[in-house]
Structures are given as C-alpha cells and as structure tokens.
Amino acid sequence: MTSINLYPKKYGQVLLKDKNIALKEVILLGDIMGRSVLEIGPGPGTLTEILLQKGSIVNAIEPDHQFYEILKLKFDTQLNGGSLKIEKNDFLELSGGTYDFIIGNIPYHISSPILFHLEKFHFMRSILMVQLEFAKRMVAQPGTDEYSRLSISTALRYKVKLEKVVKRGSFYPVPEVDSAIVSIEPNPVKWEYPPNLTNQILTEIFSQRRKKLKNIIKNLPEELMNKRADILTIEDLKKIMEIS
Numbered sequence: 187m188t189s190i191n192l193y194p195k196k197y198g199q200v201l202l203k204d205k206n207i208a209l210k211e212v213i214l215l216g217d218i219m220g221r222s223v224l225e226i227g228p229g230p231g232t233l234t235e236i237l238l239q240k241g242s243i244v245n246a247i248e249p250d251h252q253f254y255e256i257l258k259l260k261f262d263t264q265l266n267g268g269s270l271k272i273e274k275n276d277f278l279e280l281s282g283g284t285y286d287f288i289i290g291n292i293p294y295h296i297s298s299p300i301l302f303h304l305e306k307f308h309f310m311r312s313i314l315m316v317q318l319e320f321a322k323r324m325v326a327q328p329g330t331d332e333y334s335r336l337s338i339s340t341a342l343r344y345k346v347k348l349e350k351v352v353k354r355g356s357f358y359p360v361p362e363v364d365s366a367i368v369s370i371e372p373n374p375v376k377w378e379y380p381p382n383l384t385n386q387i388l389t390e391i392f393s394q395r396r397k398k399l400k401n402i403i404k405n406l407p408e409e410l411m412n413k414r415a416d417i418l419t420i421e422d423l424k425k426i427m428e429i430s
C-alpha cells in the first residue's frame with residue numbers, strides 16, 4: 187500500500203499537537219475579536235481554528251497543496267461566511283500588507299527570511315513559534331554568548347520577547363530541537379540609515395567577530411576602536427553609519 191507523505195521536508199512540516207500551546211499563542215496576540223490576522227503556514231489548521239473561534243478575520247497563507255485542500259474542507263463554513271481566506275502561496279512571495287496581527291508556527295529552515303520579510307507588513311504584534319536557539323539569538327544582548335548578527339538586525343527593527351519555551355514533545359513528528367514562542371512588535375522609531383549599507387557593514391563586522399573594529403573599519407571614533415562584534419550596540423552602529 188502506498189502511503190501519503192504528510193510531512194515532506196520541503197515545507198518544514200512539524201506540527202503542533204498540544205492545543206493548549208496553540209491557545210497560549212493566540213492569547214499572546216491580545217484581543218483579536220473583529221481584528222485581521224495573517225497566519226503564516228496554517229498546516230492542518232490548529233491555530234486557525236482557535237483564531238476563528240476568538241472572532242478574528244483570518245488570512246491564511248499555505249503553500250502545501252495537501253494542507254490547502256484539507257483546510258478548505260475543514261473550514262468550509264468560515265470560508266463561505268467571509269471570516270477566513272486561504273491563499274495557496276509562499277509567504278516570502280507576498281509583497282506586503284496591513285494586518286492587526288501576524289501569527290505562525292513557521293518552518294525553522296526559513297525563520298530568518300520570514301522574520302525579515304515581516305518588515306514589508308504593517309502590524310501591531312506578531313507571535314511566532316521558532317527554534318529555541320534562534321529565539322535566544324533574536325533576543326540576545328551585547329556581551330552574551332548568543333549575541334550575533336541576528337540579534338542586532340532584529341533589534342534594529344523589532345521589540346522581541348521570548349515568551350515561552352516549548353519542549354519538542356509538543357510536536358509531531360518529534361523534532362530534534364526545542365522551540366520557543368516569541369512576540370514581536372515593530373520598533374516605533376525606524377532605523378534611519380540605508381538598509382543595504384547597514385547590512386554590508388554588519389556583514390563585515392560579524393564575519394570577522396574576533397577582530398577589533400579598528401582593524402575592519404577606518405576612521406573610527408576613539409571609543410569604538412578596540413571593540414569587537416560581540417559587544418557592538420545599536421548606538422555604536424549608529425556612530426559607524428555616521429562616518430560611512
């Protein structure tokens with residue numbers, strides 16, 4: 187007998203089986219009654235169901251054909267009633283939009299592209315499930331072991347909080363790593379420097395983490411010369427942008 191592979195690696199499909207965790211994620215969004223929610227990768231619709239029960243208007247983006255078909259059958263009433271739209275699409279292909287909230291238990295192999303693609307959207311708050319190590323790097327402060335290019339790139343754009351560690355046993359198939367729920371709010375003050383130049387400078391600095399900044403960038407202010415990437419703050423980066 188041939189079996190259908192519901193978990194092709196291509197889409198990073200590890201499914202949340204603990205409904206209490208899904209409920210916690212939705213509660214962390216805040217009051218969603220009557221509000222618009224973009225859901226990234228609904229899979230079989232565990233989060234979708236709770237979002238709809240709580241009265242939100244959901245736009246769900248799912249590229250996998252099998253899940254797309256399952257969702258259409260499962261939520262036929264809500265689709266006809268107008269509280270749910272399902273798009274068979276890749277979130278990274280969306281050009282942007284405005285939603286009150288964004289939520290997703292996202293595929294871990296594309297966490298970074300998804301995180302930075304959020305920038306194309308206007309939203310108040312987002313709740314994402316990511317790999318625990320990724321979450322720790324997202325929220326890491328300068329001078330800690332986890333501090334990385336991801337940490338400063340995240341802090342330039344968002345206010346992020348690691349809300350809850352979720353053990354691997356809450357998923358099926360059981361993955362090799364633990365996960366975490368993070369909340370993300372856009373920074374009220376936007377980073378005023380050109381994104382390409384910022385990325386270029388961060389690449390130079392973080393690809394030579396062990397070097398002192400004076401050996402990477404010329405004409406630095408005195409106080410930055412002996413610093414290294416692992417303690418680079420946003421204020422330091424601003425000073426570097428000013429002379430670049």
Ligand SMILES: C[S@@+](CC[C@H](N)C(=O)[O-])C[C@H]1O[C@@H](n2cnc3c(N)ncnc32)[C@H](O)[C@@H]1O
Pocket residue numbers: 196197198199200201202203226227228229230231232233247248249250253275276277278290291292293294296
């Ligand atoms: C980790 S699973 C989570 C599924 C479901 N939300 C859950 O909690 O059980 C990731 C989901 O994202 C979908 N996905 C993969 N790549 C995607 C992309 N580029 N854009 C949107 N969804 C994607 C997968 O098909 C899958 O449904």
